[in-house]
Amino acid sequence: MTLALRAMTQLASWPDLSEARPSCGTGRALCSAQSEIVHFHSDHDVDLHLTARAIHRFQDHLRGATAVRMVPGSRWVTIRLEVHTDIDLLLTLVSLALLAHQTWPVPGDSPSAYCNDRRSTALPAG
Numbered sequence: 001m002t003l004a005l006r007a008m009t010q011l012a013s014w015p016d017l018s019e020a021r022p023s024c025g026t027g028r029a030l031c032s033a034q035s036e037i038v039h040f041h042s043d044h045d046v047d048l049h050l051t052a053r054a055i056h057r058f059q060d061h062l063r064g065a066t067a068v069r070m071v072p073g074s075r076w077v078t079i080r081l082e083v084h085t086d087i088d089l090l091l092t093l094v095s096l097a098l099l100a101h102q103t104w105p106v107p108g109d110s111p112s113a114y115c116n117d118r119r120s121t122a123l124p125a126g
Contacts, residue, residue, distance in 0.1 A: 002044075002081075003043070003081040003083075004042065004043050004044060004046060005043075007090050008030070011030055011094060012030065016033070016098055017030040017031065018030065022039045023115075024115050024117055027040045027042065028040045030094075032098055034101040035049060036049055037098065038094055039076075043081075044080055045078060045079075045081070046081060046090060047077070047079075048076060048079060048090070048097055049075055049101075051100040052075055055070070055075065062077060067080050067081070067089055068089075068093075069116070071116050074115075074116055
């Protein structure tokens with residue numbers, strides 16, 4: 001079982017999340033009542049939708065995590081699942097995302113048209 005599948009299985013059992021088709025069209029997604037929360041794009045790459053406020057508040061911690069990749073201007077962060085502790089990090093960040101969408105929503109803070117998986121193929125390299 002891949003790390004992504006393990007994480008997906010654990011998160012799918014959470015009562016606040018339900019499986020859905022990702023808006024980007026790639027992989028599998030889990031959504032809350034408020035928003036898409038997580039996209040599983042491959043056996044290793046997961047995009048997590050945080051609010052702009054949550055990203056701003058925790059940006060130093062996010063930047064300090066080697067498994068996390070941030071894209072400027074995106075409300076999604078990418079988590080690279082390479083070791084079992086990366087699943088723990090993902091679970092913690094999904095918890096944060098759920099809390100952020102429930103308690104710190106910002107009007108107009110819906111996900112961008114592209115999660116990081118689609119942004120990386122839609123934006124010119126540079």
